Amino acid sequence: xxxxxxxxxxxxxxxxxxxxxxxxxxxxxxxxxxxxxxxxxxxxxxxxxxxxxxxxxxxxxxxxxxxxxxxxxxxxxxxxxxxxxxxxxxxxxxxxxxxxxxxxxxxxxxxxxxxxxxxxxxxxxxxxxxxxxxxxxxxxxxxxxxxxxxxxxxxxxxxxxxxxxxxxxxxxxxxxxxxxxxxxxxxxxxxxxxxxxxxxxxxxxxxxxxxxxxxxxxxxxxxxxxxxxxxxxxxxxxxxxxxxxxxxxxxxxxxxxxxxxxxxxxxxxxxxxxxxxxxxxxxxxxxxxxxxxx
Numbered sequence: 001x002x003x004x005x006x007x008x009x010x011x012x013x014x015x016x017x018x019x020x021x022x023x024x025x026x027x028x029x030x031x032x033x034x035x036x037x038x039x040x041x042x043x044x045x046x047x048x049x050x051x052x053x054x055x056x057x058x059x060x061x062x063x064x065x066x067x068x069x070x071x072x073x074x075x076x077x078x079x080x081x082x083x084x085x086x087x088x089x090x091x092x093x094x095x096x097x098x099x100x101x102x103x104x105x106x107x108x109x110x111x112x113x114x115x116x117x118x119x120x121x122x123x124x125x126x127x128x129x130x131x132x133x134x135x136x137x138x139x140x141x142x143x144x145x146x147x148x149x150x151x152x153x154x155x156x157x158x159x160x161x162x163x164x165x166x167x168x169x170x171x172x173x174x175x176x177x178x179x180x181x182x183x184x185x186x187x188x189x190x191x192x193x194x195x196x197x198x199x200x201x202x203x204x205x206x207x208x209x210x211x212x213x214x215x216x217x218x219x220x221x222x223x224x225x226x227x228x229x230x231x232x233x234x235x236x237x238x239x240x241x242x243x244x245x246x247x248x249x250x251x252x253x254x255x256x257x258x259x260x261x262x263x264x265x266x267x268x269x270x271x272x273x274x275x276x277x278x279x280x281x282x283x284x285x286x287x288x289x290x291x292x293x294x
Contacts, residue, residue, distance in 0.1 A: 011157030038273030177203035233262030
């Protein structure tokens with residue numbers, strides 16, 4: 001549920017940047033690289049060294065697959081990387097950037113409504129997942145960690161945002177859709193897989209219609225502060241989660257250590273590297289934020 005909500009949020013944001021604002025693709029990819037890659041390299045290398053010789057160790061080929069955004073397919077076909085297995089979702093995200101950028105480039109000089117190609121990709125992804133599970137009887141990482149079966153939340157949210165933005169919607173729409181998604185995610189696998197992404201897409205696409213109280217609650221400093229650091233926290237929490245799962249740490253200790261490691265990674269690795277790359281590679285120009293994002 002959490003990963004798919006993240007995918008839906010990302011799909012909305014990417015639709016705004018690539019199809020509404022029409023951000024230059026070269027600069028878009030350079031900024032994505034400076035945002036994602038330095039933190040990833042630091043996390044993977046340090047975890048590889050620290051986990052060596054333990055039950056959480058992983059081999060060099062798995063390390064390479066993590067650094068080349070192919071880990072989700074490596075794990076789908078047998079590789080094991082317990083302390084960094086959370087990176088499967090990052091792989092899906094990066095592959096979606098490539099596909100969304102390609103669609104944006106293809107459609108910018110055409111009159112086609114981009115929501116329809118985005119919806120078509122989402123439907124194909126859902127059908128792919130259904131074939132994998134119902135026909136081929138695949139489960140777990142083999143079925144649900146592959147990009148081809150997990151693109152649906154990103155592309156559904158992008159299509160929903162492009163279709164629903166600017167329309168007047170009841171203020172209860174986003175919360176009702178989110179609640180329905182939470183209920184659906186607790187249902188049978190096929191219901192959760194097909195229905196949850198669609199409901200999350202509606203919730204994310206219509207969040208601007210929420211009441212002032214809801215929007216103010218989502219805009220408070222503690223939440224936005226965590227949002228700024230969320231990528232590093234996402235990276236660094238997982239080894240501690242695995243230690244807690246194995247009984248080496250209590251859950252509360254693992255949670256605190258994961259948050260602290262994420263904050264340290266953000267301030268010592270992600271932010272300094274990002275600032276340096278933006279200043280020396282991209283030219284120091286600040287990235288214009290879409291109005292809806294602000």
